[in-house]
Amino acid sequence: MSNSQVRTRFAPSPTGYMHVGNLRTALYAYLLAKSHNGKFILRIEDTDQERYVEGAIDVIYKTLAETGLKHDEGPDIGGDYGPYIQSERKHIYKEYAEKLVELGGAYYCFCDKERLEQLRQQQEAANVAHKYDGYCSRLSKEEIEARLKSGIPYVIRQKIPNDGVTTFKDEVFGTISVENSTLDDNILLKSDGLPTYNFANVVDDHLMGITHVIRGSEYLSSTPKYNLLYEAFGWEIPTYIHCPPVMKSATKKLSKREGDASYEDFIAKGYLKEAILNYIALLGWSPGDDREIFTLEELVEAFDIKGISKSPAIFDIQKLDWLNGEYIRKLSLDEFHEKALPYYKKAISNPNIDLYKISKLLHTRTVKFSDIPAMLDFIDVLPEYGPELYIHKKMKTNPENSLENLKAALPVLEELDNWTEESLHNTLFSLIEKLGVKNGQVLWPIRVALSGKESTPGGGIELADLLGKEESIKRIKKGIELLEIK
Template sequence: MKKIRTRYAPSPTGFMHIGNLRSAIFEYLIAKHDDGDFILRIEDTDQTRKVDGAVEFIYKTCELCGLKFDEGPNNPGLYGPYTQSERLDIYSKYAHELVEKGKAYYCFCSEERLQDLRHQAELEKRAFLYDGYCKNLTKEEIANKIKNGEKYVIRQKMPKEGISSYEDVVFGNISVENKILEDQILLKSDGFPTYNFANVVDDHLMAITHVARGNEYLMSTPKYNLLYDAFGWERPVYIHLPMVLGEDGQKLSKRNGDASFMDLYNDGYLPEGIVNYLALLGWSSSDNVEIFTLEELAKIFDPKRISKSPAIYDVKKLNWVNAHYIKKLPIEKLCEITIPHLKDAYNIEDKSTEWLNHLVKLYQKHISYGKEIVSLVSLFFNDDIVIEGEAKEFMESDASIETVLKVFEEEIKNIDNWNLDNITLAINNTKDKANVKGKLLYMPIRIKVSGQMHGPELPDTIYLLGKDVVLNRLQK
């Protein structure tokens, strides 16, 4: 059996969209399910979008996510170069080979002529297709034009009759009428290949067996296949992935403010949580289990279980998955992704390492990502708290509440050694002396000292607030 080889082929634009990372994860899982190779190829034929350092950024992102490349620009194997701008001679060779085979032709049409054709198509309310004007030029005419220095592109000669079909793992049989396939440009006048052409040449020469990509390429794949056929090459297995949409139903886009991987990472989401969640965007396991390590995913991943329907990027679901990993995180690691955010939001200069660690540990079960802790702990850093809404209504709901608070205040005053045991004892003494229990004991104390009806363990909250702050709030 031929070794499975997949590739992640991003443009070096400087960051990775959530949708791009999801594609990389699926490509990795397809390869590793069968102990195959996962390749990084940089598609930089559009030099205007290239960002310096982007390749290193892609390596860093994938490394954080556990997606190790078996080959790529920084760890080359037998199939390099792995950057398209370093392969221009290769594309030129194969484009001219197609011309010799009669499967492609030189096109000398000026931009003005092409604009006229586009304008005419608009007037006739039809899709623009190049009319094949240069397809029938004689060898002599072509030679003269090249000799005279006329710029040209190389176009693929498409069949104009019949139907082109192929099988996709996710979407099944896909058929397209050949008459709607344009004689696409393969090699541009500047010597750079088009995306479609470079993909086919690279995938073949790099022995890529499975091509996983967005389903926006579903109907253009026959163009790719006609190139494979023209060269006499074996077609790869196609796995077209459903689009990832935002909760508003629109395609995810950095321009629309949608988060990239690094945005999430910098907010204190864990790479393993992000990867786990993204693997569920358009795919599900046979037993509907949703929490997996990357290794577990690789073992069970079946591309036939990828959905045809668009996947919705649901932040609440992401938070639910990530919280699973947050709860298991060692306190040292949790502090690394929370304390920098606390430092940005509050003055923590007077807080000891022990105090900060205690605070973070206290909220471990209450946060789903690192930065979320900031909005939950303001009661420890703000001098004043406001009791309003439902909390205020509760405080006015029972005559015993005033007694509870007075008894508790006296118990707090009597504590000489400020620790959790003595605070717990003060609460229990209040229970006995005020003759209350449950909600009428704990909630008045919590609301009075924190301004909140619900929260983490009450003795720890009181301990971290400190005796002076607690007494001050009880006396107001």
């Protein structure tokens, strides 16, 4: 690494949401800069106006702010290398494209759509790879000037050497060589004066002093073309770090439609931002030891590009769930309660329920907040259930002994005036002792009668305390009725 300050950039297109793979690129660029006391730059690449989505830039700002990936320079905060939005740099690209023509690294191309379509059809018929045939690169200086003067629309194309090999080194994938004859004379400046991505990112990276370029491995095949541009201008080539893709499975990409592609999708599903960021860091990167839980500061300490893998990273939702559960348990009860409240409101309309008691039950049992409503769906209305729920091998219960024990518990509970968790516990355990049965033989039937479910956020005593005396008695009577009908 040279002595100059490390400068990395995150350069998203404003297409409406923050893809998990994009967020990982931003994270790695941030970590690399911060681990070397460098600068992390945000640049908005909006030259493809057809893909532009209104409000998308705000999504980018919001996501970076929420996850703590604070940029040192960018459109919203400025810096010495602005503007940081490509559509505001149009004049710069035109100037550099024309300069490149002078240097012999590019040329004016006046071919119209008809000629290009004809060429494509000929190449298809001949079964050869489609690429521009370099026709305009052979025009004389006089012909070019005459066409420019008469106002014929043009693009500026990169002039790729016909022979030789372009080789570059990537920090993840090693040394890669490409035959120049396989590369196309791509358009650098379109007829509307806007640059293509391939040109704009090279010019901007150079002018903004970017030392390390972190991006997805889908750009590996374009990198030789970028290097030919750097060489034609006589510019220093940055260090390349290409990251493998993030996949849903070995053959399937993450999908926006299925709600598993963006940061917002996971926030909406009730994952904590800290857990999402921690998990994304581990998608294709390893700290070199067994640690899995990292704060952002700890990631800065541990990050090394040597830990990035070449293999595609598979998004393992179970792993994210586990990690999120760990982060939820680290919250204080008050913090958990505050985050859980909107989910309680989706499931409970009964104003007499003490929601803080629910938080005490759920804090250590919650994997993600969106699971909460389904865990509480019995509170407002007892679901329909059958006598088979009273069968529990481990508790040694069946419909017969459950009926007996519910009948024994009912009068004892009806007489209980001080309805608290403690008094419920003492009363029911006295009854268990008196009946000479196992704890579960009384507590399981009560739990089923109160919830109509096999799995609940607490046992029979906690549920009775939560629902209150009147509702608990009503539900136990209903349980008795159900078992007697059977």
